[in-house]
Amino acid sequence: MSIKKSILKPKEMAALFKLKLGGKKIVGQHKNDNLKNNESLIFCYDTLDKVSRSFAAVIRQLPEEISDVVCIFYLILRGLDSVEDDMDLSNEAKILLLREFYAKNFEEGWSLTNVGDKQEYRDLLANYDKVIDAFLVLDEKYQKIITEICKKMGDGMADFVESKITSIEDYNLYCHYVAGLVGIGLSELFAASEIESRELKTKEVLANSMGLFLQKTNIVRDYKEDLDENRIFWPEEVWTLYGPTFESFSLNHEKPESLSCLNHMVNDALSHATDCLDYLKLLRNERAFRFCAIPQVMAIATLAEVYNNKKVFTENVKIRKGLTAKLILNSGSIEEVVKIYKKMAASIEGKIPDGLLNSPRTREIVENINNYCDLALSESYKPHEIA
Numbered sequence: 001m002s003i004k005k006s007i008l009k010p011k012e013m014a015a016l017f018k019l020k021l022g023g024k025k026i027v028g029q030h031k032n033d034n035l036k037n038n039e040s041l042i043f044c045y046d047t048l049d050k051v052s053r054s055f056a057a058v059i060r061q062l063p064e065e066i067s068d069v070v071c072i073f074y075l076i077l078r079g080l081d082s083v084e085d086d087m088d089l090s091n092e093a094k095i096l097l098l099r100e101f102y103a104k105n106f107e108e109g110w111s112l113t114n115v116g117d118k119q120e121y122r123d124l125l126a127n128y129d130k131v132i133d134a135f136l137v138l139d140e141k142y143q144k145i146i147t148e149i150c151k152k153m154g155d156g157m158a159d160f161v162e163s164k165i166t167s168i169e170d171y172n173l174y175c176h177y178v179a180g181l182v183g184i185g186l187s188e189l190f191a192a193s194e195i196e197s198r199e200l201k202t203k204e205v206l207a208n209s210m211g212l213f214l215q216k217t218n219i220v221r222d223y224k225e226d227l228d229e230n231r232i233f234w235p236e237e238v239w240t241l242y243g244p245t246f247e248s249f250s251l252n253h254e255k256p257e258s259l260s261c262l263n264h265m266v267n268d269a270l271s272h273a274t275d276c277l278d279y280l281k282l283l284r285n286e287r288a289f290r291f292c293a294i295p296q297v298m299a300i301a302t303l304a305e306v307y308n309n310k311k312v313f314t315e316n317v318k319i320r321k322g323l324t325a326k327l328i329l330n331s332g333s334i335e336e337v338v339k340i341y342k343k344m345a346a347s348i349e350g351k352i353p354d355g356l357l358n359s360p361r362t363r364e365i366v367e368n369i370n371n372y373c374d375l376a377l378s379e380s381y382k383p384h385e386i387a
């Protein structure tokens with residue numbers, strides 16, 4: 001199976017993040033006085049800017065101790081994902097690399113040439129020795145968490161190299177490997193750094209849902225792009241209910257069956273929404289909160305845009321830049337985020353078509369989100385700590 005999608009590659013946001021989160025961190029200010037280590041860290045932040053400007057902004061605004069850790073965690077997973085996405089590698093070589101990748105983080109001087117489907121990913125892997133240097137000076141507690149997540153993700157990706165996403169169970173499992181594990185790893189890193197409570201690392205189901213919500217939103221939105229590149233992430237068990245081939249939805253985008261299929265997929269993604277709010281409620285640090293909340297509000301706004309929208313089958317549907325800016329500026333507290341969820345649920349409710357197959361289920365889900373939000377808004381929360 002050809003695999004490219006990743007929550008590590010968001011398409012929106014980019015420059016807008018700087019608007020709010022700008023404060024550029026100068027790596028030299030770190031307490032690290034070892035020149036080689038400093039150079040490695042500078043390479044890591046430079047590469048982070050190149051491979052994802054939007055994540056670079058949210059990562060840089062994290063409290064200092066954890067921002068370096070998350071930057072390196074991000075680059076390691078990005079490296080792993082670049083191996084997964086390279087379609088020129090043989091399956092055999094890819095599977096081996098994916099399974100062993102976690103161990104490479106301990107091999108000083110290791111790098112990989114000519115792997116990666118874009119220049120910036122090839123550059124990351126060709127200079128991977130610098131990521132390793134930066135990783136090896138991290139506190140051991142962080143190294144352990146990153147290694148464990150990297151191993152699980154590599155094994156999971158390897159399992160899917162030669163198999164496709166058939167059942168809903170496969171879909172949830174694949175999304176767990178490539179996205180849920182990111183959420184779980186971040187929770188563990190936040191807990192280990194003590195910027196968040198120790199309890200956070202026990203909330204694996206909620207952390208997994210955070211990743212699944214983002215990953216599934218991308219998978220639904222990118223129908224057309226993935227079709228054009230011969231990739232199918234929608235589970236066969238779902239789309240075969242509505243059409244003979246995956247392409248048939250694009251050819252018959254006006255047909256109710258196509259919209260029913262799309263709405264089925266949106267319903268599935270939306271079923272994670274309240275878990276995400278449950279998770280966000282647990283966060284106490286304002287910077288960690290923004291880091292987690294911004295991608296989540298972008299996801300629910302994207303689902304509101306793609307729901308029952310036949311354009312998904314023929315073009316790349318995006319949320320408006322102005323809305324993106326507004327969402328970023330209004331994601332600083334749980335109350336604000338809950339209000340955005342409530343608004344997006346109402347927007348979806350207003351688009352529910354009469355008489356379509358999955359409309360009753362959508363109605364049920366948005367009512368559930370709405371009730372959750374009303375209850376959440378009646379509770380009171382402690383203000384965030386500013387790190």
Ligand code: MG
Nearest residue numbers: 003004005084
């Ligand atoms: Mg991938």
